[in-house]
Amino acid sequence: MSAFAERKEMIMTKKTAYEFAYITFAMFIISCSIYFFLIPSGIVVGSISGLSMVLNQVINLPISLITFILNIGLLVIGFIFIGKEFGAKTVYTSILLPVFLAIFEKICPLSESLTHNSVYDLVSYTLIIAFGQAMLFNVNASSGGLDIVGKIISKYTHLEIGKALTVCGMITAATSIFVYDISTMIVSLIGTYANGQAVDYFVGGFNKRKRICILSEHYEEIMKYIMEDMNRGVTIYSAVGGFDKTPRIEVVTIMTTSEYKKLLNYLHQSDYKAFVTVSTVNEVIGTWNINKNSRKSKQKEVSVQ
Structure with missing residues (x-):
């Protein structure tokens, strides 16, 4: 193996380690938003969990099982339409989420909302989870669930990822009318829309x-x-x-x-x-995105030859 090939392999190893550390931190942020703000609020924002709650009333299966089945199906679709890298990272995030939630339940059990206000909970959840989702999208990953559908729609329609998530979430949130009252559905729709806007804002900040x-x-x-x-x-x-x-x-x-x-x-x-x-x-596509260290190594290799 040439010196250049060894350097390239070392750089790729470091990049992979960095990306998974980055993904772990992003999932920690997302888990915090769900555990400390969404769950205590009792609000159903458009998500796979919300869809599972609606389907539970129709097919009479446990919500956890419905969520698991939907996530498995979406992961397979993610592998097919987005690529192995996206699917592998999303499998990792799908494992991290319940792990972090279980840890929070053990070390910081909650009996009530931190803010004691459902509106504050919704705003905090929306901003925090949007930032975490934007971090994941920045490295071609997602937290699973509707993020996968949003990513696929964004890839093939060139719709901004936040707007794609909004479309998916709005449809899911609208189905909550079959389980909850109108006021809950309206709050869910507002929260879903706000989340999509926040994701676009944060993603734009990463890519600009x-x-x-x-x-x-x-x-x-x-x-x-x-x-x-x-x-x-x-x-x-x-x-x-x-x-x-x-x-x-x-x-x-x-x-x-x-x-x-x-x-x-x-x-x-x-x-x-x-x-x-x-x-x-707003976005740069092409060779500009080549890792600068890889470019330096290639230049050194050329100068040696």
Whole structure:
């Protein structure tokens, strides 16, 4: 095995370990939202659990068994339509959720709501679980249940994941009218809609990048800094000043927010006259997403050869 292959394998191992640690933390957040806010509130927000409660009145099977059957079926569908990676991660999260809930029941049994207000419970649950769901979607995973259906709808219709979850949840929440009263159904619909909006907000925060356009007489030094020091790619365009018709070179690059701040500090020190425009990019697809460490290793391998 070549040195490059060994480095690549080591990087992939570290990446996998990081992702599963990240997923574990996300599931801890989701479990907290369910145990400390949703369960005490008594509100049924559109979910597989809510659908199981409705089906329980029709087919007379235990809710736990119905939930298990639905989750197994959705996991199989997830493997088929989204891929093995998504399915494997979701199996892991499906195991973590009951484990965390069981731990909470042992170390922190609840007899009443922490907030003593069902509205506060609903708001807290919606915001916290949406953040946890967004973390999972950021690494191509989900907490199972309707998340899988939402992910499939989002993949094949290009609908934002939060809106896809809202569609699934609304349908499920609406069925609660057959088991509960109208007021419970209305609260469930509102909570489901709010959850979808919150997921989109948090997912957008994870995926947003900065598109930086730079006009400078020292564009070569700036390009070198971006490519060699920051290990990011650049695209150059020929531009002409509208007032003086002077030909110029425009340097365009895509970066994370933290990288953008680093580049801005460099520009302030190296060329304070540089003309810089910045816009927000909601999503970047393609080779930009290649791990920077992998890119560095590949560059080193090429230089050795």
